[in-house]
């Protein structure tokens with residue numbers, strides 16, 4: 001996945017009841033109203049150079065005991081009596097799709113049985129975890145309610161993917177998209193503006209448009225890279241080996257991606273809190289509107305058109 005979303009848990013304060021949440025809980029912005037059910041801790045990869053999401057020692061990767069997950073599901077099953085209907089569930093942490101399929105199916109079955117109001121279950125997955133599943137396994141997960149996988153592709157440029165130690169290639173991302181589409185699970189893809197640095201900016205943007213076109217997902221989120229202290233990327237920056245493009249460079253990358261990618265039908269967001277210019281487009285229908293807006297901002301270079309730094313967050 002890309003940089004973290006907010007880590008709030010709206011249900012936690014409900015009537016003093018708490019689910020078992022260890023460390024920081026991250027979720028995609030679109031899962032803001034979801035029940036956040038922590039089924040694993042940390043990330044089995046945990047090597048991406050820009051990521052500090054799970055550097056807390058308590059969040060070293062492991063699968064949470066099923067007994068704890070069941071206790072949390074039973075706890076959440078009582079929310080209905082308190083007037084709160086759980087319609088969506090997001091399975092945390094990092095790349096929870098890496099969990100064995102039978103383990104995930106057991107969780108999905110329990111959710112269906114004990115919280116029948118749930119309409120969709122989401123999860124973070126990356127190319128490594130998606131490609132480990134067979135088409136039959138993904139179809140089974142879909143059948144039991146897994147509705148969407150959030151996948152941080154970050155870049156379509158294999159050179160950039162190697163430098164950020166993503167653990168997968170552009171070809172892996174394309175294969176992942178095909179597998180998910182065939183299984184009926186929706187695919188939400190994140191890419192990162194600026195992650196190629198100034199030197200690789202043009203290649204990164206062009207290759208990202210290309211990989212997105214080949215993947216053709218229904219949802220894309222473009223996030224702006226922030227160099228987080230104490231990460232390998234911050235060390236590269238300190239050593240002069242990585243320079244983040246400025247705000248105009250990031251927006252030029254966004255323009256290339258909007259101009260060059262071709263989708264059947266895609267909800268394209270660049271409105272994450274990290275972004276300089278919030279943009280929300282239905283592509284391809286809104287392409288020209290997006291390009292006109294980007295061209296105007298890139299031509300004027302007026303910082304008043306951008307989200308101020310103090311309002312930008314991870």
Ligand code: SF4
Nearest residue numbers: 001043046047048051
């Ligand atoms: S896959 Fe990479 S970005 Fe996602 S949680 Fe793991 S280390 Fe962080």
